[in-house]
Amino acid sequence: MSTVIKGARILGEQVADLLIEDGVITQIGSGLAGDESIDATDLIALPGLVDLHTHLREPGREDAETVLTGTRAAARGGFTCVFAMANTEPVADTAGVVEQVWRLGREHGYADVQPIGAVTVGLAGERLSELGAMADSAARVRVFSDDGKCVSDAVLMRRALEYVKAFDGVIAQHAQEPRLTEGAQMNEGPLSGELGLTGWPAVAEEAIIARDVLLAEHVGSRLHVCHLSTRGSVEIVRWAKSRGIDVTAEVTPHHLLLDDELVRSYDPIYKVNPPLRSKDDVLAVREGLADGTIDIVATDHAPHPMEDKECEWQAAAFGMLGLETALSIVQKTMVDTGALTWARVAEVMSATPARIGRVAHHGRPLAVGEPAHIVLYDPTATRVVEPSDTASLSRNTPYAGMELPGRVVATFLAGRPTVLEGRLVEGPTQ
Amino acid sequence: MKHLLSAADLTREDAITILDTAEELLGVAKRPIKKLPTLRGRTIVNLFFEDSTRTRISFEAAAKRLSADVINFSAKGSSVSKGESLKDTALTLQAMGADAVVIRHHASGAPHRLAHSRWTRGAVVNAGDGTHEHPTQALLDAFTMRSRLGDLAGKNVTIVGDVLHSRVARSNALLLDTLGAEVTLVAPPTLLPVGVESWPVRTSYDLDAEVEKSDAVMMLRVQRERMNASFFPSAREYSRRYGLDLARMNRLPDHAIVMHPGPMNRGMEINADVADSDRSVIVEQVTNGVAVRMAVLYLLLGGATEEETA
Amino acid sequence: MSIVMDATDISRALTRITHEILERNRDAEGVVILGIPTRGDELAQRIAAKITEVEGTEIRAGSLDVTLYRDDLRLKAPRALLKTDVPEDIDDRVVVLVDDVLMSGRTIRAALDALSELGRPRAVQLAVLVDRGHRELPIRADFVGKNLPTSKSERVRVRLRETDDTEDQVSIEEGAA
Numbered sequence: 001m002s003t004v005i006k007g008a009r010i011l012g013e014q015v016a017d018l019l020i021e022d023g024v025i026t027q028i029g030s031g032l033a034g035d036e037s038i039d040a041t042d043l044i045a046l047p048g049l050v051d052l053h054t055h056l057r058e059p060g061r062e063d064a065e066t067v068l069t070g071t072r073a074a075a076r077g078g079f080t081c082v083f084a085m086a087n088t089e090p091v092a093d094t095a096g097v098v099e100q101v102w103r104l105g106r107e108h109g110y111a112d113v114q115p116i117g118a119v120t121v122g123l124a125g126e127r128l129s130e131l132g133a134m135a136d137s138a139a140r141v142r143v144f145s146d147d148g149k150c151v152s153d154a155v156l157m158r159r160a161l162e163y164v165k166a167f168d169g170v171i172a173q174h175a176q177e178p179r180l181t182e183g184a185q186m187n188e189g190p191l192s193g194e195l196g197l198t199g200w201p202a203v204a205e206e207a208i209i210a211r212d213v214l215l216a217e218h219v220g221s222r223l224h225v226c227h228l229s230t231r232g233s234v235e236i237v238r239w240a241k242s243r244g245i246d247v248t249a250e251v252t253p254h255h256l257l258l259d260d261e262l263v264r265s266y267d268p269i270y271k272v273n274p275p276l277r278s279k280d281d282v283l284a285v286r287e288g289l290a291d292g293t294i295d296i297v298a299t300d301h302a303p304h305p306m307e308d309k310e311c312e313w314q315a316a317a318f319g320m321l322g323l324e325t326a327l328s329i330v331q332k333t334m335v336d337t338g339a340l341t342w343a344r345v346a347e348v349m350s351a352t353p354a355r356i357g358r359v360a361h362h363g364r365p366l367a368v369g370e371p372a373h374i375v376l377y378d379p380t381a382t383r384v385v386e387p388s389d390t391a392s393l394s395r396n397t398p399y400a401g402m403e404l405p406g407r408v409v410a411t412f413l414a415g416r417p418t419v420l421e422g423r424l425v426e427g428p429t430q
Numbered sequence: 431m432k433h434l435l436s437a438a439d440l441t442r443e444d445a446i447t448i449l450d451t452a453e454e455l456l457g458v459a460k461r462p463i464k465k466l467p468t469l470r471g472r473t474i475v476n477l478f479f480e481d482s483t484r485t486r487i488s489f490e491a492a493a494k495r496l497s498a499d500v501i502n503f504s505a506k507g508s509s510v511s512k513g514e515s516l517k518d519t520a521l522t523l524q525a526m527g528a529d530a531v532v533i534r535h536h537a538s539g540a541p542h543r544l545a546h547s548r549w550t551r552g553a554v555v556n557a558g559d560g561t562h563e564h565p566t567q568a569l570l571d572a573f574t575m576r577s578r579l580g581d582l583a584g585k586n587v588t589i590v591g592d593v594l595h596s597r598v599a600r601s602n603a604l605l606l607d608t609l610g611a612e613v614t615l616v617a618p619p620t621l622l623p624v625g626v627e628s629w630p631v632r633t634s635y636d637l638d639a640e641v642e643k644s645d646a647v648m649m650l651r652v653q654r655e656r657m658n659a660s661f662f663p664s665a666r667e668y669s670r671r672y673g674l675d676l677a678r679m680n681r682l683p684d685h686a687i688v689m690h691p692g693p694m695n696r697g698m699e700i701n702a703d704v705a706d707s708d709r710s711v712i713v714e715q716v717t718n719g720v721a722v723r724m725a726v727l728y729l730l731l732g733g734a735t736e737e738e739t740a
Numbered sequence: 741m742s743i744v745m746d747a748t749d750i751s752r753a754l755t756r757i758t759h760e761i762l763e764r765n766r767d768a769e770g771v772v773i774l775g776i777p778t779r780g781d782e783l784a785q786r787i788a789a790k791i792t793e794v795e796g797t798e799i800r801a802g803s804l805d806v807t808l809y810r811d812d813l814r815l816k817a818p819r820a821l822l823k824t825d826v827p828e829d830i831d832d833r834v835v836v837l838v839d840d841v842l843m844s845g846r847t848i849r850a851a852l853d854a855l856s857e858l859g860r861p862r863a864v865q866l867a868v869l870v871d872r873g874h875r876e877l878p879i880r881a882d883f884v885g886k887n888l889p890t891s892k893s894e895r896v897r898v899r900l901r902e903t904d905d906t907e908d909q910v911s912i913e914e915g916a917a
Contacts (some may be wrong), residue, residue: 081706185538190625196538196562196600199624265546266539310517312548314537454821463857497809659912726885728808730833733818 002026003415004034008045008364012342016254018045020372023258023415028368038420040376042061043409046346048080048373050142051323052172052250052353053226053291055083056113058104059097065303065393067101071110072391077323078375078408081354081362082111082301086118087148093129095137102139109427110418114359117141119160119171121405123149128160135167142358145172147226148273150208152178157212161221161267168358170248172224173212175233176274180204187260195263197313199229202230206388209233213240215248224356225249227300229274231284238293245308248356251285253322253329254339258282258398262320266314268309270400272302289348290339296353297328302393321397324390330403331371331379336405345393372415380409391424433545433554434726437565437604445608451571451725452718456696458495459721469498475528477519478557479505479535480686484692485557486718489532492723498731501526513609516540520549527550529730533586538562541673553730561595567600567691570722572609574715575646578687584611588640590616590672591650592661594623598691599650603631618672620661621652641681648689649674665698675701681707687711718723745886745910748753750869753885754783755864755869758790760883764865765834773801776851777822780839780900783869787838802827804837809850830859836883840867840898845879871911872896886910 005018010028019027019034051074059064065073065085065346074082086092092101105113105244117134119125123146135142144164151157151173162173181204185187186192188199209225213236216223218321225237237249253273259279262270270276288294303321309316334340340348356362365368385399411419416424431445436699440448453603458464475491476486486502493500503523525530530553533541538560544626545554558564572582593599593615606613607630614632615622615702626633641647642734652672654665674688679701682688688700688709696702705712745753765771768791777785781803788801804853805822807813826849837851855864867883872890886912890896895915 069521113522188624193623193625193629194600196560196597198561201624266542269547307515307517311515312535312537312540312543314539315516451821454824456743457824461858465857466808468813475909571850728821729818731818732813733816 001036002034002259003036003038003043004032004036004325005374005376008040008043010045012379018374020368020412020415023372024308025366025368025370025372028366029386036384038410042380043376043378044342044373046078046342046377047350047364047366048079048362048375048413049327049349050081050353050357050359050412051079051299052083052296052357052377053147053252053299053328054082054084054301054323055087055303055319056084056101057088058101064305064385064394065114066109068110069299069391069393070303071105071108071113072323072424073323074111075411075413076375076391076408076424077325078327078411079323080373080375080413081112081114081359082323083114083143085114085147085358086116086145087123091118091122092116093121094225095130095133097135097140098134098139098141109413111413112359112362114357115141115174116143116145116147118145119146119151120156123141125149125151125153125156128163131160131163131169135169139414142167142169143172143224143356144169145174145226147172147174150174150176150178152208154211154215158215158219161216161223162219165221170222170356171223173208173225173228175205175208175212175228177204177207180207184275185271186263187277187279189260191260191263195266197263202232202277202281205230206232206236208214209236213245217243217245218246220313221246223247224412225250225305227255227274227298228294229255229277229285230281234284234288234293238288241293248295248352249293250296251289251294251298252272252300253326254398255285256282256297256333257329262398263344266313268311268313268399269320269396271313271316271318272320284332286339289334291350296348296356297326297330299323303392304396305397309396319396321390321392321394324392325385325397325399325404327377327405331406332404335379366382372412374412375408376410378409379403379405384408431729434565434730435541435545435554435556436563437601437608440455440608441609445572445605447529448722448725448729449576450571450679451729452569452573452721455717455724455728456721458724459717461471464495465497466495467497468494468728468732469493472529473501473527474498474530474532474625474727474731475501475503475523475526477498477523477531477533478740479501479533480558482534482558484716485534485579487721488719489557491495494725495720496724498727498729501528502567514713516543517549519548519581520544520547524552526549529726530555532557534558536560555659555726555730558597559656562597564597565601565605566719566723566726567598568605569726570715570719571602571648571689571691572605572671573718574689574711575687575724578711579645579685582606585645586609586614587646587648588614589648589650590637590643590674592621592652593626593650593657594621595656596650602648607631609678610629614640615698616672618662618668621656623722637678641678642683644682646687646689646693647674649690651693651695654695654698669698672697673701676703679704679707682709689715691715741909741913743911744888747893750885750908750910753869753889754786755790757883757885758787761787761836761865761867762791762794764826764882767795767880768795768799768902770833770862771899772828772830773799773837773838774826775801775838776802776847778903779898779900781823782839782900783840789868800827804851804854806844806850806854809841810847811850822889825903826858830855830861832862834863834865835861836865836867840869841896842866842871843874845875848879849875849877861900869898870896872895888912
């Protein structure tokens with residue numbers, strides 16, 4: 001069976017038809033025909049998006065999200081591959097847990113799920129997990145992270161960086177000096193003082209990043225910095241890259257758009273780790289993404305049930321949804337402002353995250369012979385975000401009521417549609 | 431005025447109205463019959479998630495003198511300690527017909543959450559939230575200062591101690607600025623919040639340099655536990671550098687007053703002789719607290735509430 | 741707008757009320773004059789001054805704010821409190837309440853409640869500058885400056901030098917009641 005996508009603007013540039021056969025792009029040109037035809041006039045075709053930082057919550061918190069609901073949300077956001085963070089219950093620190101998560105993703109068929117392994121047993125920061133066993137498992141884990149917690153012990157971090165070289169792994173560090181952030185609730189600055197919320201200083205993030213890039217340089221290993229959020233962090237990563245250190249960095253959509261003034265409402269929908277920072281930090285991470293200092297956008301999609309958000313700030317959980325709004329936020333903050341082209345968006349949201357995570361079949365260019373992971377996107381559409389309009393089990397979007405540009409019209413995972421005409425396709429595996 | 435959440439919400443005019451109203455109501459406390467029929471039929475809930483007998487009693491006395499029905503809801507030993515959320519507690523109070531909720535909470539911003547959620551329709555009064563604010567304390571402090579010193583415009587008020595963790599300091603700094611006073615915060619650098627330079631105050635690390643120009647000195651409670659978190663090396667060193675002892679008190683101008691929001695750590699931030707001296711208005715603060723809280727409750731509930739005009 | 745009392749009329753009415761008060765109570769002994777703010781307060785001051793003039797003994801008028809005792813509090817936004825200043829103990833005294841206009845009687849009802857919590861006067865009497873009828877409670881004035889039949893839609897306005905910065909004047913205005 002063959003499908004032809006008619007008249008899409010490839011990476012937002014030239015118009016062409018794409019012929020898909022057996023999950024592979026077999027022809028690009030004009031006037032192509034297939035068994036099925038999809039009209040993509042005025043739509044942009046991008047390679048299927050890859051999210052290096054997703055919380056799918058399964059196993060353990062199936063009330064917040066499951067592999068199924070999380071990957072359905074991913075498909076609606078244009079993603080064809082998501083990296084599932086290790087902070088589940090039980091923690092993904094053994095080959096058994098990572099294989100379970102990986103299989104669930106394959107069974108549901110909405111997006112490929114690539115598990116991330118925990119660096120330390122139980123995320124406790126005391127001893128290394130069996131990193132090699134996870135790497136050798138069916139899930140072929142290459143990214144390791146204690147995300148949610150920082151590998152703060154310098155010796156442990158050094159050993160982890162060294163050890164994963166054996167299988168070309170990478171440590172994705174959640175940079176948060178724990179002692180400097182005890183009880184921390186929001187970005188430390190004039191506003192935290194005014195609101196009486198314990199401050200989360202930028203230096204708690206920057207000090208860890210500075211230490212880690214030096215460690216990575218010293219042991220000649222690969223480091224990935226999760227969700228960096230401050231101007232200082234951008235500057236440290238820029239400096240490290242100029243020294244030739246093998247470091248990559250990500251920024252979340254919310255840190256590209258939102259700032260700490262929102263905390264004034266005391267509405268925990270804005271409570272996230274790392275915290276929303278100042279307006280100046282927002283500008284700095286945008287600049288960093290534009291000039292390549294920051295390599296990728298990753299969602300840090302963090303579903304929480306409403307009871308963990310409908311409470312006082314201090315009692316609320318950290319985190320916000322991100323998969324279904326990521327591309328729109330990137331368009332709003334980076335494309336519509338002229339900071340990124342669509343071709344660069346394909347790099348920061350597909351090619352580069354796949355390369356960092358060492359998945360060979362994702363993040364490939366839209367070219368003949370490549371796997372047909374494709375998203376069709378209408379950049380001229382607008383929508384007002386309605387929290388209940390989500391495939392996620394949770395509703396904790398910080399964008400409720402906000403008008404965002406763009407709409408994912410269709411997503412193809414290896415040639416099979418997971419989303420068509422903006423709606424999820426049921427049972428895409430059949 | 432629908433709620434009283436932060437001293438920052440009060441304009442100069444609002445603040446003066448509250449203080450003037452309190453002044454009239456203070457007269458009631460001196461009468462043989464200390465009761466007014468004004469809030470008959472109104473229900474006020476004291477929702478205390480944190481122990482504070484003094485503040486609760488003060489609000490309770492205020493509400494009762496205005497003939498309101500008072501329900502005391504203390505989180506300890508209630509369903510709250512069994513994990514019931516603020517939301518469910520608020521919905522329960524709403525179902526009971528609370529016209530106002532006086533809330534004390536250990537989490538900063540909890541009163542804001544309550545006021546801006548749909549969980550309760552009543553007026554919300556912040557009776558102290560975390561390390562954020564305590565607006566009625568600031569009002570009673572301003573009331574006490576005004577009755578001793580006259581108009582506060584241009585008066586020098588020195589607030590000394592753990593500003594970082596003090597809701598009293600935050601509310602006072604905001605309200606006193608609104609009323610035209612010059613506020614100086616004195617603390618070791620570790621106990622001043624980051625960004626304090628954007629507050630409408632002066633700051634100083636040196637108490638001795640400030641006493642002679644102070645019309646009022648307000649000593650904040652300093653918890654000894656802060657010592658263990660290295661905010662200062664020892665209680666003795668804190669007391670020596672930032673405590674108000676007789677020597678420092680004697681250098682105050684003749685008319686100057688000494689204040690403390692209570693409860694005091696005698697021997698730590700304030701010397702016992704100072705606390706009991708003629709300059710100390712600490713007991714007066716308590717009396718004024720009831721009148722100020724009566725004024726706040728009257729101004730929030732004494733007229734048509736939003737529900738009734740709607 | 742029509743002016744129904746000018747400065748001379750008002751002064752004459754207050755003089756008459758003063759004499760009636762003295763006549764009724766024999767002399768000023770044991771009389772406490774309490775005005776209801778703001779204009780009743782001013783009228784009370786004037787009556788007290790006239791009593792002092794006539795009797796030669798100093799008599800002080802006080803004021804009694806009735807806001808907290810009103811029965812219509814919930815119909816309007818909260819009102820600021822006005823001055824209450826009762827110069828002496830009222831137990832076993834004759835209290836003369838003074839107000840500018842008497843209509844429904846509800847203000848006086850509130851004043852009686854307020855008084856009862858201050859003490860137990862031997863008697864309470866009421867003096868008003870204008871009685872315009874339309875009573876809603878069984879209350880009547882003992883001393884009336886002028887009876888002024890009006891329709892409910894009309895408005896009676898009392899202006900006094902001290903409170904309104906104009907000449908003393910009572911007028912009737914058409915207005916939305």
